[in-house]
Amino acid sequence: MRFRATATLVDILGIGHRYEEAFGRLSQLLDQLPQITNKRARFQGLGEAAQLLIAAGQYDLASSYAEQMLDNIPAGESACKSMYFKLHAEFRSGRMQVLDPAFQTGVDTCVKSGENLVANAIRADIASFDIQQGRSAHAIALLQTNYAYVLRDQYPSLTSQFDALQAQAYWDQGEITHARKFAVAAVDSAIKSEYTEPLSMAYELLFRIEKQQGNFRAALAYHEKYLAADKGYLNDVSAKTLAYQIVKQQVQANKVEVDALNKQNQILQLQRALDHKAVEASRLYIILLLTVLASIGLLLYRLKRSQLRFMGLARQDSLTGISNRKHFVDEAEQALRQAKRFTRCASLILIDLDHFKLVNDTHGHAVGDQVLKRAVVACQKHLHARDVFGRLGGEEFGILIPHCEPEQASDRAEQIRIAIASTPLSEDMHGVMISASFGVASTDSGNYEFLRLLADADHALYRAKRNGRNCVVSGSVTDGLVSPYPMESSEQTASDKVLSASARIEPVN
Numbered sequence: 214m215r216f217r218a219t220a221t222l223v224d225i226l227g228i229g230h231r232y233e234e235a236f237g238r239l240s241q242l243l244d245q246l247p248q249i250t251n252k253r254a255r256f257q258g259l260g261e262a263a264q265l266l267i268a269a270g271q272y273d274l275a276s277s278y279a280e281q282m283l284d285n286i287p288a289g290e291s292a293c294k295s296m297y298f299k300l301h302a303e304f305r306s307g308r309m310q311v312l313d314p315a316f317q318t319g320v321d322t323c324v325k326s327g328e329n330l331v332a333n334a335i336r337a338d339i340a341s342f343d344i345q346q347g348r349s350a351h352a353i354a355l356l357q358t359n360y361a362y363v364l365r366d367q368y369p370s371l372t373s374q375f376d377a378l379q380a381q382a383y384w385d386q387g388e389i390t391h392a393r394k395f396a397v398a399a400v401d402s403a404i405k406s407e408y409t410e411p412l413s414m415a416y417e418l419l420f421r422i423e424k425q426q427g428n429f430r431a432a433l434a435y436h437e438k439y440l441a442a443d444k445g446y447l448n449d450v451s452a453k454t455l456a457y458q459i460v461k462q463q464v465q466a467n468k469v470e471v472d473a474l475n476k477q478n479q480i481l482q483l484q485r486a487l488d489h490k491a492v493e494a495s496r497l498y499i500i501l502l503l504t505v506l507a508s509i510g511l512l513l514y515r516l517k518r519s520q521l522r523f524m525g526l527a528r529q530d531s532l533t534g535i536s537n538r539k540h541f542v543d544e545a546e547q548a549l550r551q552a553k554r555f556t557r558c559a560s561l562i563l564i565d566l567d568h569f570k571l572v573n574d575t576h577g578h579a580v581g582d583q584v585l586k587r588a589v590v591a592c593q594k595h596l597h598a599r600d601v602f603g604r605l606g607g608e609e610f611g612i613l614i615p616h617c618e619p620e621q622a623s624d625r626a627e628q629i630r631i632a633i634a635s636t637p638l639s640e641d642m643h644g645v646m647i648s649a650s651f652g653v654a655s656t657d658s659g660n661y662e663f664l665r666l667l668a669d670a671d672h673a674l675y676r677a678k679r680n681g682r683n684c685v686v687s688g689s690v691t692d693g694l695v696s697p698y699p700m701e702s703s704e705q706t707a708s709d710k711v712l713s714a715s716a717r718i719e720p721v722n
């Protein structure tokens with residue numbers, strides 16, 4: 214509906230000589246045309262385009278629109294109008310050398326469809342071409358034959374055209390009376406408010422007729438009217454052509470502007486895409502970086518874990534899982550330093566399993582290992598949180614108890630002794646006797662040196678062995694480093710073993 218309304222508007226604006234607006238609307242109409250599928254609407258729009266473009270002298274363009282009309286004629290319409298636009302464009306182009314038979318076909322088509330007005334418009338072009346070609350008699354015959362129908366239709370521009378053409382043809386034939394009659398008729402039938410081609414033709418003929426007849430006053434009057442009509446007509450033609458060119462330029466300028474905007478838009482889109490890509494790239498870079506960092510973190514974590522595991526293994530006794538000798542000594546020394554700082558008493562219990570060699574020899578090394586483990590479990594049941602417990606070597610163990618007076622230490626040792634002696638045994642350990650001897654020493658004398666304390670406990674332990682084993686003996690530094698009991702040459706005390714791994718303390722005589 215909008216398309217058809219615009220087409221009608223183009224027609225009205227053209228009739229009203231508002232050519233610039235008409236071409237502006239026509240441009241909109243032609244822009245919409247590709248989207249229009251309705252045949253009737255397309256036919257109407259194409260017809261308006263062809264008609265207005267012929268008026269502006271754009272014959273080739275008009276012809277192409279007329280051909281589009283011919284290609285798709287809607288139901289209820291004939292090819293008559295489309296053919297007329299095409300033929301009229303061809304004739305007005307001035308390129309026609311001989312009369313195209315299509316003109317007669319056009320006339321026949323229009324007559325057949327009952328569109329006599331259009332048929333006569335085509336006949337007017339044929340007659341005009343005949344006059345141009347010097348076949349004025351033929352033109353008169355054609356115009357005369359159809360003149361009655363033209364008069365009946367009362368379409369001023371066509372009537373005026375028929376009159377002017379007959380006047381011209383009769384003039385060419387030398388029939389002045391008829392020429393004058395039709396020239397006057399052309400002036401009378403012309404649209405009064407407009408300067409048209411037939412009006413200009415008619416005034417020119419009248420001027421020539423009067424001049425030829427010697428009526429110079431009348432000739433001058435017609436000449437003036439001819440000049441005015443011709444000028445008016447040419448102005449109108451120029452106005453149409455100019456309007457067409459102005460609108461064409463505007464449309465082109467708009468297109469260039471739209472193209473520029475589109476290009477700008479494309480650049481912006483490309484820029485946005487590039488930004489997006491850059492963000493994506495940096496995001497990938499960050500992900501890559503994070504992955505590398507995570508891998509490094511994981512590697513460090515694994516390294517740390519295995520380091521800790523190795524450190525733990527390095528500190529552990531592999532059979533019993535408790536601290537080994539070195540770690541025990543380190544921990545015990547640290548606990549003694551603490552005790553010294555707060556001048557609190559600390560005690561060391563040395564434990565040595567009794568006749569362990571005999572267990573190994575009698576029941577085998579595996580049973581010996583079991584006994585060691587069970588003895589450790591028995592000890593652990595009586596340990597407190599701050600106690601430092603470790604295996605000093607072979608079947609010897611040490612417990613350093615911080616904040617512990619000698620009496621308390623002896624009591625704790627006694628509890629552990631009972632626990633070891635009453636260790637439950639499994640079936641494969643049948644006949645094994647487990648017991649341990651205990652040597653206890655304390656820092657109550659104010660000496661916090663680990664080796665000295667170890668030596669004291671060692672001597673107490675030695676006495677416990679001498680006392681018959683499976684008992685607790687408490688000793689002190691006052692007992693001296695020299696054992697009151699003679700030691701078998703093969704026997705080596707726990708302190709000897711520790712000293713052999715660190716600084717040896719020479720006995721004081």
Ligand SMILES: Nc1nc2c(ncn2[C@@H]2O[C@H](COP(=O)(O)OP(=O)(O)OP(=O)(O)O)[C@@H](O)[C@H]2O)c(=O)[nH]1
Nearest residue numbers: 565566567568569570571573578579581582607608
């Ligand atoms: N099964 C086993 N035996 C060990 C282990 N470490 C040391 N031994 C043995 O422990 C025994 C210690 O024997 P000795 O030093 O003579 O002491 P003992 O037989 O307990 O005698 P007393 O200490 O005087 O009661 C040796 O036979 C060592 O081979 C071990 O990890 N497992």
